[in-house]
Amino acid sequence: MSRAGSKRVLQLSFPARAAELRGIRDAVRDAVEGCGCSAESTADIVLAIDEACQNVIRHAYCGESDGLIELEIERRGNGLVFSLIDHAPAIDPSRVQPRDLDDIRPGGLGTHFIRRVMDQVEFQKPASGRGNLLKMVRRID
Amino acid sequence: MEHAVREEQGSLVVSFEGDVDLEHSPKAREVLLRCVAAGQDVFVDLAAVSYIDSSGVASLVEAFQAARQKGTRFALVAVNAAALRVLELARLDRVFTIHETLSEGIRGSA
Numbered sequence: 001m002s003r004a005g006s007k008r009v010l011q012l013s014f015p016a017r018a019a020e021l022r023g024i025r026d027a028v029r030d031a032v033e034g035c036g037c038s039a040e041s042t043a044d045i046v047l048a049i050d051e052a053c054q055n056v057i058r059h060a061y062c063g064e065s066d067g068l069i070e071l072e073i074e075r076r077g078n079g080l081v082f083s084l085i086d087h088a089p090a091i092d093p094s095r096v097q098p099r100d101l102d103d104i105r106p107g108g109l110g111t112h113f114i115r116r117v118m119d120q121v122e123f124q125k126p127a128s129g130r131g132n133l134l135k136m137v138r139r140i141d
Numbered sequence: 142m143e144h145a146v147r148e149e150q151g152s153l154v155v156s157f158e159g160d161v162d163l164e165h166s167p168k169a170r171e172v173l174l175r176c177v178a179a180g181q182d183v184f185v186d187l188a189a190v191s192y193i194d195s196s197g198v199a200s201l202v203e204a205f206q207a208a209r210q211k212g213t214r215f216a217l218v219a220v221n222a223a224a225l226r227v228l229e230l231a232r233l234d235r236v237f238t239i240h241e242t243l244s245e246g247i248r249g250s251a
Binding site: 019022025040043050054057101104105106107110112113116117 | 160162163164192194195196198199200202203206223226227230231232233236
């Protein structure tokens with residue numbers, strides 16, 4: 001089912017494990033390309049979704065887990081809406097912020113990539129009232 | 142991800158192939174840090190890297206910093222467009238020394 005004016009182009013559910021991410025990237029790449037995104041935009045979006053999944057594994061599930069991650073991509077007009085849901089304890093969104101890039105050190109780049117690539121990034125309360133929901137919007141270009 | 146390490150004119154050349162992602166970056170980190178610890182200049186060939194994420198980039202940054210502490214050279218060579226885009230997003234294309242070819246890098250360190 002899709003809400004009026006939007007079309008679901010991908011829906012996936014997978015365990016919070018690093019070995020899952022390659023398949024997720026392939027599925028996102030196919031879905032986003034199928035919506036008409038350029039090769040450059042597609043690569044950026046694949047990176048951002050991968051990094052968002054990694055944040056769930058690291059910060060929500062606190063490491064690899066059998067806990068599920070649900071990814072949905074909807075096309076709404078000239079934009080793509082990405083919803084990433086987990087069932088871990090609710091995180092404090094203020095703890096998932098991009099860091100200062102002038103501070104050259106390993107780690108902490110994932111959130112920066114997500115914010116650079118996506119036009120909107122917002123933590124919302126999942127409909128179930130449990131877990132975390134990250135909404136990301138990116139225009140198609 | 143596959144990797145290979147070879148010696149060229151006194152330097153170590155580390156080549157990665159495939160996806161340097163969350164699953165494989167621990168191995169990339171281990172290989173890079175081991176090469177830097179050997180005390181030779183290190184060149185990392187990224188020509189055959191199909192994908193690199195923040196964890197792969199973090200491995201490069203950590204090895205780069207370890208080399209700086211040791212006083213040895215650490216440079217990236219033959220960085221393909223996909224990997225360069227990720228380095229640009231992280232603004233690390235201005236931090237790493239990047240050579241178009243290995244021979245250019247080795248010449249520069251001679």
